[in-house]
């Protein structure tokens with residue numbers, strides 16, 4: 001029954017998603033009182049190094065033990081179930097905050113990462129990236145994606161661990177230190193985005 | 194830089210200048226012989242894209258573990274009434290009542306089942322509920338322009354709403370967006386996530402709009418235009434449009450549940 005269909009084009013999220021997409025609790029994958037809670041935060045910058053105040057970010061990640069959740073309830077959290085999905089609109093200074101857990105490795109020996117999707121006014125199609133945890137140097141060194149990146153670009157995908165345990169991950173859509181954004185095999189070759 | 198949005202809100206250029214730029218890119222594309230199916234992310238006629246697109250090529254990644262799955266949504270997340278945007282206030286919203294329905298399919302033609310679809314749109318006068326929307330058109334107290342639903346087992350979705358109006362924006366002088374509904378979609382794996390806009394057939398603003406024209410391939414652009422469908426129209430009630438959405442292909446080997454229709 002399978003036939004290859006041409007994907008529908010994407011379009012910018014535009015400026016007016018604020019009443020529609022962000023939702024209460026979207027940025028809290030776990031409660032801040034959870035003993036495993038980790039702050040993941042950063043700023044989204046444009047090509048002039050100015051913060052972008054109208055960007056929306058989503059994360060999707062495994063639980064602390066590496067389990068991929070298939071539980072519903074991300075939009076109306078019950079406070080107990082880890083759904084693995086979060087969404088946040090950046091503030092007027094382009095800054096975002098998630099409360100989550102450090103993802104575990106879903107396969108032994110693999111470097112765990114958080115998958116992220118970036119939307120913004122002015123950004124004509126969504127961008128995908130990964131946020132790696134900085135700790136497991138050996139797993140990072142073995143990671144096929146990181147290994148395929150030149151020195152200098154690799155670091156854009158590795159979060160910084162702050163003294164209080166927070167993860168810091170800034171996004172630069174353009175220019176110096178431009179974040180590595182990803183395409184996947186089924187995004188047809190030749191497509192610019 | 195005085196502020197993050199000032200440069201793109203200056204509205205300095207004329208439509209003639211923007212249209213000339215659109216036409217030049219379009220000619221170059223036609224001459225190239227290439228086939229593109231997605232928008233350019235580097236598309237200068239859309240002024241706010243200039244500093245907000247990566248200049249380096251997207252880097253190829255083979256999806257791993259978490260990327261082979263998508264978040265799950267269910268009845269806990271979405272109430273059935275959220276697909277009717279005409280019943281969210283105390284009374285009837287003003288405008289042309291319409292139904293838009295269709296299917297969400299993946300790149301292999303499989304229905305994307307029980308997955309979240311979110312929409313948002315301007316009201317009939319072209320006004321959003323949003324603090325940054327300064328368009329001096331009336332807010333409709335009975336219309337938020339926001340809806341959600343879960344697809345059915347056949348990938349189908351349906352919304353009852355009001356036809357949105359076109360609205361002005363500050364890309365250039367006298368810039369107007371063609372009427373559209375924003376759609377947010379998830380697939381069965383993370384890599385299929387997308388946000389897009391659905392348009393209406395025959396809109397006179399198509400040629401003038403740098404967001405629509407950022408999809409430089411005419412056939413690809415057409416994929417964002419719904420079809421008027423008289424069988425979807427309801428007697429003495431509403432007009433019907435049909436719009437199917439195709440996501441990129443899933444990278445996960447389909448399970449029986451994915452394929453068993």
Ligand SMILES: [Fe+2]
Nearest residue numbers: 014016373375
């Ligand atoms: Fe819009």
